[in-house]
Amino acid sequence: MELVWLVPIIGAATVIFALWLALNVLRRDRGSSEMQDIAAMILEGANAFMYRQYRTIAMLSVVTAVVVGAIVGYFDESLKIGVYTGIAFMVGASASALSGFIGMYVAVRSNVRCASAATRSLREAVTVSLRGGAVSGFAIVALSLLGVAGIFAVYSRLLGNPMDDAPFLIVGFGFGASFVALFAQLGGGIYTKAADVGADLVGKVEAGIPEDDPRNAAVIADLVGDNVGDCAGRGADLFESTAAENIGAMILGVAIYRLTGDPEWILFPLVIRALGLVATGIGVMSVPFFSRENQNPMTPLNYGYYVITALSVLFMFMTTKLMMGSHWHWFFLAGVVGIATSVVFVYITQYYTSSAWRPVKEIVNASRTGPATNIIAGTAVGLETTFATALAIGGALVISFILGSQSDLPNGGVFGTAVATMGMLMSAAYILSMDTFGPITDNASGIIEMSGASASARRITDELDAVGNTTKALTKGYAMASAGLAAFLLFSAFLDKVKETTGEEVIVRMNDVGEFVAALLGVMLVFLFSSLAIRAVGGAAAKIIEEVRRQFREDPGIMEGTSRPDYGRAVDITTSAALRGMIAPGLLAVGTPIVVGVFFRLLFEAGWLDDTGPETVAALLMVGTIGGLILATFFNNVGGAWDNAKKYIEAGLLKVPASNPGDEDVVLGKGSDAHKAAVVGDTVGDPFKDTAGPSLHVLVKLLSTVTLVLAPLFIS
Numbered sequence: 001m002e003l004v005w006l007v008p009i010i011g012a013a014t015v016i017f018a019l020w021l022a023l024n025v026l027r028r029d030r031g032s033s034e035m036q037d038i039a040a041m042i043l044e045g046a047n048a049f050m051y052r053q054y055r056t057i058a059m060l061s062v063v064t065a066v067v068v069g070a071i072v073g074y075f076d077e078s079l080k081i082g083v084y085t086g087i088a089f090m091v092g093a094s095a096s097a098l099s100g101f102i103g104m105y106v107a108v109r110s111n112v113r114c115a116s117a118a119t120r121s122l123r124e125a126v127t128v129s130l131r132g133g134a135v136s137g138f139a140i141v142a143l144s145l146l147g148v149a150g151i152f153a154v155y156s157r158l159l160g161n162p163m164d165d166a167p168f169l170i171v172g173f174g175f176g177a178s179f180v181a182l183f184a185q186l187g188g189g190i191y192t193k194a195a196d197v198g199a200d201l202v203g204k205v206e207a208g209i210p211e212d213d214p215r216n217a218a219v220i221a222d223l224v225g226d227n228v229g230d231c232a233g234r235g236a237d238l239f240e241s242t243a244a245e246n247i248g249a250m251i252l253g254v255a256i257y258r259l260t261g262d263p264e265w266i267l268f269p270l271v272i273r274a275l276g277l278v279a280t281g282i283g284v285m286s287v288p289f290f291s292r293e294n295q296n297p298m299t300p301l302n303y304g305y306y307v308i309t310a311l312s313v314l315f316m317f318m319t320t321k322l323m324m325g326s327h328w329h330w331f332f333l334a335g336v337v338g339i340a341t342s343v344v345f346v347y348i349t350q351y352y353t354s355s356a357w358r359p360v361k362e363i364v365n366a367s368r369t370g371p372a373t374n375i376i377a378g379t380a381v382g383l384e385t386t387f388a389t390a391l392a393i394g395g396a397l398v399i400s401f402i403l404g405s406q407s408d409l410p411n412g413g414v415f416g417t418a419v420a421t422m423g424m425l426m427s428a429a430y431i432l433s434m435d436t437f438g439p440i441t442d443n444a445s446g447i448i449e450m451s452g453a454s455a456s457a458r459r460i461t462d463e464l465d466a467v468g469n470t471t472k473a474l475t476k477g478y479a480m481a482s483a484g485l486a487a488f489l490l491f492s493a494f495l496d497k498v499k500e501t502t503g504e505e506v507i508v509r510m511n512d513v514g515e516f517v518a519a520l521l522g523v524m525l526v527f528l529f530s531s532l533a534i535r536a537v538g539g540a541a542a543k544i545i546e547e548v549r550r551q552f553r554e555d556p557g558i559m560e561g562t563s564r565p566d567y568g569r570a571v572d573i574t575t576s577a578a579l580r581g582m583i584a585p586g587l588l589a590v591g592t593p594i595v596v597g598v599f600f601r602l603l604f605e606a607g608w609l610d611d612t613g614p615e616t617v618a619a620l621l622m623v624g625t626i627g628g629l630i631l632a633t634f635f636n637n638v639g640g641a642w643d644n645a646k647k648y649i650e651a652g653l654l655k656v657p658a659s660n661p662g663d664e665d666v667v668l669g670k671g672s673d674a675h676k677a678a679v680v681g682d683t684v685g686d687p688f689k690d691t692a693g694p695s696l697h698v699l700v701k702l703l704s705t706v707t708l709v710l711a712p713l714f715i716s
Contacts, residue, residue, distance in 0.1 A: 003271045003322060007149050010274040014142035014429075017281055022106055022135045025128055031116030034451035038220075039112035042443060045224035045571040046108050049191060049578070050232060054097055056579055057183045061093040064179060064590070068172065068709060075712035084158070085172040085709060088151055092176030092243065095147045096236045100184045102143075103136040103235030107227050107436055110135075111443030118444060118460040119453060123291045125460055126300065129444070129468075133436030134284045137429040140235050141277060144242040148173065149270050152250070163263050167250040168497060174247045175705040177240035181233075182698045183586045186533060188233030189691030191578035192225025193537045195570070196690075197683050198544025204679050207552065207559070208671065212446035215558050217551045217565035218544050221574045223446045226439035229690055230472060234479075237698055238432050241479065242425055244701050245486040246273060248493040249418035255411040255496070264323040265415070269422050271323065272335070275315040276426030283308035283430055297467045301434060305346070305427070312339050312426040320419075327407040334400040334416040338423030341396040341481055342431075348388045349477030352381065353640035354470055355648040359384070363645040363681065364654055368668065371680035378645070378681050382638025382688075389633040393484035396420055414492045421485040428482075435475035438468030466647055473640035476689065479697045480632055487625040490704030494621060497711045498614045508618050514600050514609045518616035522624025522703075525592045526631055529585050529699060530692040536581025537687035543573050589699050593707050596620050597714035613714030617707050625700050632696035639689020646678040 030036050065086045073082020110132025117124040151173050156166040199218035203209050212219050246269050253265035283304045290300035316335040320328040351357045355364070359381040366377035397417055404416015441464035447453075448461045498506050510516055547570055557563030597620075601613030648654065654674060655665035668674040707714075 003319065004267050007145065007270045007274045010277055011142050011146040011149070014138050014277045014281070018135050018138040018142065021131045021138070025106070025110050025113060025132045025135065028113045028128060029116045030112050031119070032451060032453075035112050035115055035447050035453070038447050038450050039108070041220050041567060042111065042223045042227070043108045045220060046104055046227045048571065049224065049228050049575045050101065050104055052575060053184070053187045053228070053579060054100070057097065057180055060183065061090065061176065061180060065089040065093070065176070068175070071710060071713055075715075081169065084155060084169050088155075088170050088172030089176035089179075089709075091147065091151055092173035093180045095143050096177040096180035096184070096239050099140040099143055099239035100180075100232040100236040102139045103231040103436060104227050106132055106135040107231040107440050107443070110440045112447055114440055114444035114464075115447040115451075115453070115457070115461065118448060118464070119457040122294070122297065122460050122463070123288070125444070125464055126291050126297050127288050129437050129440045129464060130284065130287055130301070130433060132440050134429070134433040136231065136235050136436050137431075137433035138277065138281070140239050140432060141242055141273075141429040144239050144246070145270065145273050145277070148243055148246045163257060163266060167247060167254055167266060168500060170247055171251075171705060171708045174240065174244035175709045177243045178698060178702040178705045179590065181236035181240040182589060182695065182702055183582055184236040185233040185695045185698050186582035186586055186691070187578050188225075188229035189687075189695055190533065190536045190540055190581045191574050192222075192229030193686045193691050194540030194544055194577060195221035195225040195574045196686050197537065197541040198548060200679055200683055202545055202548040202552075205676060210449065210670075212449040214450045215561065215565060217548045217558075217567060217570045219446065219450070220567040221544065221570045223443050224571060225574070226442045230439040231436050234432065234435050234475065234694065237479065237694060238428060240698065241482055241486065241701060242273070242428055244705050245421050245425060245482065245489060246270065248486065248490045248704070249422055251493040251496055252411060252415050252418045252489065256409050256415060259410055262325070268319070268323050269418070272316065272319050272422045273425060275319060276312060277429055279308050279311035279315055280427060280429040282311060284433060297464055298470060301467070301471065305430060308427050308430050309339060309343060312423065315426070316423055327409060327412075330403045330406045331416060331419045334403040334419040335423035337396055337400045337403070338420030338485065339426065341392060341420070341485070342424045342427055342478060344392050345477045345481040346474055348385070348392060349474050349637065349640070350470065352385045352637045353473040353644055355644045355653070360641050360644050360648060363641055364648050364678070367645065367649065367674040367677040367681065368654075368656070370673070371677040374642075374645070374677045374681040375684060378638050378642045378685065381641050382634045385637040386630050386633050389480065389484075390630065393481060393629070396485060397488055417485065417492075418489050421482065421489050424482050424485060431475050431478045434471035438472035441465050441468040466644075469640065469643055469647065473636070473689075476636040476640070476693060479694070480629065480636060483632075483697045483700045484629050487629065487700055487704065490701065490708065491618070491621055491625065494618065494704060494708050494711065497708055498715065501711060501715055506614050506618050508615060508622060510619070512610060512615075514603065514616050515619035518596050518600065518620040519623035521592065521596055522620035522622075523627040525588070525624055526627040526696065526699070529589055530631060530635070530696065532585040532588065533692045533695055534687045536578070536585070537691050540574060540577030540581060543577055544570060547573055585695070589702055590706060593617055593620055593703055594710060594713070597707070597710075601714055614711065617714050621703055621707055624703055628696045628700040632693045632700070635688040635693030635696070639685035639693065642678070642681040642685035643689070646675070646682040649675045649678050
């Protein structure tokens with residue numbers, strides 16, 4: 001256990017580093033009074049939404065904690081275990097909520113400073129936006145690490161230090177984190193895309209005014225949405241990802257611990273994640289050294305990621321060699337597979353969502369013949385992306401399982417996949433930093449536009465905004481890949497939990513009617529959940545569209561520039577609609593595995609079916625997870641491709657030959673029919689990539705954590 005002392009030290013040092021980054025950003029110039037006024041409106045709207053959203057989530061969390069604690073205590077026949085589970089749930093939920101607030105708090109204060117920096121230099125603007133994003137990245141991952149380590153240490157002591165029992169008890173922490181993350185991602189995603197769709201359709205398509213034009217009443221709501229969806233929602237998402245996956249890996253280490261008596265197998269996930277924070281800190285600080293004026297801002301960000309990747313391989317080598325005895329080399333190679341998988345997904349996502357490659361250009365060319373062909377081409381691209389995703393996730397799981405199996409340890413193959421997952425998560429703080437980089441630069445671009453800043457500043461923020469779209473897409477690809485590896489990890493942890501309780505293996509047989517039907521319901525859940533999320537965006541967007549049209553109609557001075565739109569009214573409408581829209585899909589996600597498991601348990605006890613509750617839940621979990629991974633891949637990538645196809649046209653890069661030979665090519669830019677078609681495609685993709693897709697990441701892991709915690713409920 002020589003390296004375990006690094007966990008609290010690195011965790012605390014990371015929090016201090018995040019505070020230093022925050023001070024470094026917040027001390028910078030906030031620009032002109034016009035910039036500050038716009039930033040203040042964004043801050044006010046974001047705070048109003050977050051407080052209303054988290055009041056709703058808090059009430060749901062308290063009720064759920066009591067119910068979960070009671071169920072576990074009753075069916076586990078231990079009041080103490082039920083209380084521990086309920087407390088762990090609330091601790092995880094509170095930490096996840098705090099993660100969301102941190103992500104939003106720093107982002108809404110970094111945007112105006114990034115806008116101000118853009119009036120001076122590209123390099124300064126990149127530094128401000130990345131460090132602003134890194135605050136949430138480091139704080140959230142450190143909170144996850146310290147939270148899991150802390151509750152594990154406390155519960156180990158309370159139970160008299162039974163190292164092999166505590167990991168099963170702290171699953172409630174992961175369930176609480178997933179529960180809050182689901183509602184945070186849903187509510188924020190519905191809000192941001194409803195505002196975005198409303199602003200685009202009325203502003204760009206109907207009124208013919210630019211994006212972020214101050215005459216558009218929905219523009220502030222749109223800028224607020226970037227923070228509450230992409231920052232707060234994604235912060236809670238990645239918090240629960242790292243927490244749940246960490247706990248799952250610790251559970252899988254229990255079998256090897258019981259054979260060897262060596263606690264390093266349980267503690268390894270904590271140590272490697274701590275060292276991942278060290279690698280990421282060095283990578284973030286290296287970015288300014290690679291940054292130059294007049295270069296693609298993505299270049300220094302990529303170099304920073306390469307630094308982190310190299311250091312992650314080095315730390316994986318050191319940690320496996322020191323903690324895993326004679327078997328270390330197999331697990332080191334499994335960890336490298338996970339690290340490599342994260343790099344592969346960066347390139348897969350870039351290929352399908354960046355305008356430099358064939359898929360986006362295919363959508364751009366299809367836009368020349370109208371919205372229908374744009375949507376057809378985009379849909380085809382989105383469906384195509386599932387091939388590379390399935391191949392990469394499947395390959396990583398197979399290779400890491402084979403490598404782990406070579407150790408000849410019990411559960412060695414499955415633990416190899418856990419090590420691969422931990423390797424992939426080593427760069428989680430940097431990925432989250434790049435994700436928050438996106439909304440910061442998007443907000444900065446809007447502030448520049450609305451404040452009437454110089455054209456040179458607008459060019460810088462436009463360039464950063466385009467890069468931000470790519471970084472947000474990369475984050476979704478990374479989150480999807482980690483969810484894929486974690487799904488197998490958490491599924492295996494569920495099987496171990498059932499075996500721990502009953503002493504019997506759970507074998508899923510798809511030729512049994514109960515398990516086949518449960519699997520069918522699992523896939524249905526994914527599609528129905530997505531339908532409810534997308535429908536909520538459509539309903540909220542319709543209200544925004546009507547409001548903006550009303551303001552244009554009733555106050556002609558808005559279009560003339562002599563009157564100011566009622567931004568607050570648009571923000572309030574979007575907030576109310578988003579909070580109503582998040583309830584149904586959230587409760588569906590939590591309730592379905594419980595209802596299915598209990599229903600088939602009752603049928604088994606009545607003697608009508610041979611399928612027990614754990615078997616049917618396992619079938620729902622396995623097939624529903626696979627369906628969720630594939631559908632989320634489609635949503636994420638097609639949405640990003642449509643978005644960048646629109647931006648490609650807006651940049652004036654779509655050219656067609658002139659009608660007269662010898663004349664210059666004709667540019668089809670903003671305002672052209674091709675641009676309008678691309679705007680429609682982008683609007684269709686908005687709820688895909690920023691609401692349904694990211695929410696499915698959370699759903700996939702929530703299915704695992706809710707079944708892990710409530711396993712006693714399904715056992716006869």
